Amino acid sequence: MISEFNNRKVLVTGGLGFIGSNLALRLVRAGARVTIVDSEVAGCGANRYNLAPAKGDLRVIAADVGDNTSLAGEIRGCSVVFNLAGEISHIHSMRDPARDAALNAMSQLRFLEECARQEPGIRVVYASTRQIYGVPRYLPVDERHPIQPVDFNGIHKYAATSYHLLWSDLGRIDARVLCLTNVYGPRLALWLSGQGFLANFLRRGLLQQTIEIFGDGRQLRDPIYVDDAVDAFLLAGAAAAPQSRLWNVGGQQTLSLADIAAFVSAAAGAPPPVCRPFPAEHKGIDIGSYCSDSTRIREELGWHPRIAFGEGVRRSLDYFQREFPHYLSKDDAALVPEPGPVGAP
Amino acid sequence: MISEFNNRKVLVTGGLGFIGSNLALRLVRAGARVTIVDSEVAGCGANRYNLAPAKGDLRVIAADVGDNTSLAGEIRGCSVVFNLAGEISHIHSMRDPARDAALNAMSQLRFLEECARQEPGIRVVYASTRQIYGVPRYLPVDERHPIQPVDFNGIHKYAATSYHLLWSDLGRIDARVLCLTNVYGPRLALWLSGQGFLANFLRRGLLQQTIEIFGDGRQLRDPIYVDDAVDAFLLAGAAAAPQSRLWNVGGQQTLSLADIAAFVSAAAGAPPPVCRPFPAEHKGIDIGSYCSDSTRIREELGWHPRIAFGEGVRRSLDYFQREFPHYLSKDDAALVPEPGPVGAP
Secondary structure, three states: OOHHHOOOEEEEEOOOOHHHHHHHHHHHHOOOEEEEEEOOOOOOOOOHHHHHHHOOOEEEEEOOOOOHHHHHHHHOOOOEEEEOOOOOOHHHHHHOHHHHHHHHHHHHHHHHHHHHHHOOOEEEEEEEEHHHHOOOOOOOEOOOOOOOOOOHHHHHHHHHHHHHHHHHHOOOEEEEEEEEOOEEOOOOOOOOOOOOHHHHHHHHHHOOOOOEEEOOOOOEEOOEEHHHHHHHHHHHHHOOOOOOOEEEEOOOOOEEHHHHHHHHHHHHOOOOOEEEOOOHHHHOOOOOOOOEOOHHHHHHHOOOOOOOHHHHHHHHHHHHHHHHHHHOOHHHHOOOOOOOOOOOO | OOHHHOOOEEEEEOOOOHHHHHHHHHHHHOOOEEEEEEOOOOOOOOOHHHHHHHOOOEEEEEOOOOOHHHHHHHHOOOOEEEEOOOOOOHHHHHHOHHHHHHHHHHHHHHHHHHHHHHOOOEEEEEEEEHHHHOOOOOOOEOOOOOOOOOOHHHHHHHHHHHHHHHHHHOOOEEEEEEEEOOEEOOOOOOOOOOOOHHHHHHHHHHOOOOOEEEOOOOOEEOOEEHHHHHHHHHHHHHOOOOOOOEEEEOOOOOEEHHHHHHHHHHHHOOOOOEEEOOOHHHHOOOOOOOOEOOHHHHHHHOOOOOOOHHHHHHHHHHHHHHHHHHHOOHHHHOOOOOOOOOOOO
């Protein structure tokens, strides 16, 4: 899998973000010629510090993926486009649906048209989300589960997912779509609000604050460590002729929010978590319990999540305890007991 | 049902179009105070002549529904918004996906936000389409059928459908969504290309041309006469607290394309139809056979399609034979044996 990308030209959209940067760093180590496209839109998690380990070994283009004029030359000759640009926050999407539509749907529509034009049949691996399924009708959720998004983010991610599948059906591109569950690990955008419960739990744990769980804590999730998610992207990008175009990707274990919170707070040395009622802003778009059926990607692409949740949390805390100043908001920075060289990214 | 709208303020978006104008005329007859909003975008079928019978009895505002500044006052105090604005052509959507996204998704997003702001909880009846289901996995297609649109029009109509359902789940509006199959009848936009096979068949029959069927003619459809579709809109708009928010609406009979073409050509006195291979532009997005399971709207709203296909075709031909000059393109007008006062709308 690693040798597959040696000396290949690859594009990573959203490559300054959490998953995108972890993926870009791995591709650089695999010998790929990596170009990153990232609009650095406020609120989407771009952080130039994410790429510190690879400085000089990749190129970064500051552009929106929907900006055709900047990207034609970058797309031509690419072996694979890893397409992770977008806004992931459900909460942000409810506050400003039009912004979410522009970032997640309209930009993707223009980008894929440009991909098909510049490099017909180009391989594109897209970061979609479990959110397209909405409230699960059964668990675990497989790829045949009905589509019924419950927030604007899910609606627009489903539109972009459909763009990928439609252009592929027409032979214009060769898309592979990953429907990811909650991803966590080093480079998560801890300084931003609305990035999901794992960013919130880790941030509060690191700040020695009490983790607050919305609801009774019994809701299930299957968090996936970022290195395992990166594996899924690489396998999807390397496969010559996969049987499917869309795969659900979940973590190794399914746990309750209460267990997840208890583990993070204990590992971080923070006070024990508490449950509190859902804030109105979250209640309307909550999906209850979720876990993925990842059978298809295991069988078709040979993917296996290798990092157990406990190990993933330890690695995440190690990273952030070392690099915390680069992942703090200005407000949070004031709370850190011994401030280092603080600068909100 | 009719008395329900007497003296009520109602808004009909897309009211210069085919179904919208038929609905607006019926509402005027029912005593409603009707305002029409229509952007008259080229290619979407707006035709001021459609409203000839009601001149003076309704107001027409030339605006895009996404233009918030024009519509605030029109939305306030409305009993029902009949929301039919949009582009229906699958073919147009494939030629210019961004245009389809702007018309069918972005404008609807802004419009519903304005509806929720100006008149919280407002009743909105939306014209969605069978196209959101894509290639049927079973027949007839009910409301539990998986969502899998196969063209950009279907993708964006599904996004707009989701906007309606999401705002309703959040209590901001009170949406009712009709997933319509192929509608035909007086005021169909015969002069436009890409309006579906029924417009094409009627136009060619009226011009005494040979109707061309794409494929072997065995594909099934359940055409719905426009008056029956209007009934569905009125029932959905009048229902106090319907059990569901989304209903499939199909015609009285399911027929093959060959039978439909044979009937239209015979009724119009045109030559017998011929089958020919799908043009590439159509093949990629063809959905094969389709027919609707309308059980839910029959049971929940008491809707029944009253016009058999033969009767609907006769009524359509009567209308167009009388009014043909108002529904012809300039090219077609030259073909009419005895030109009347011709003017492309």
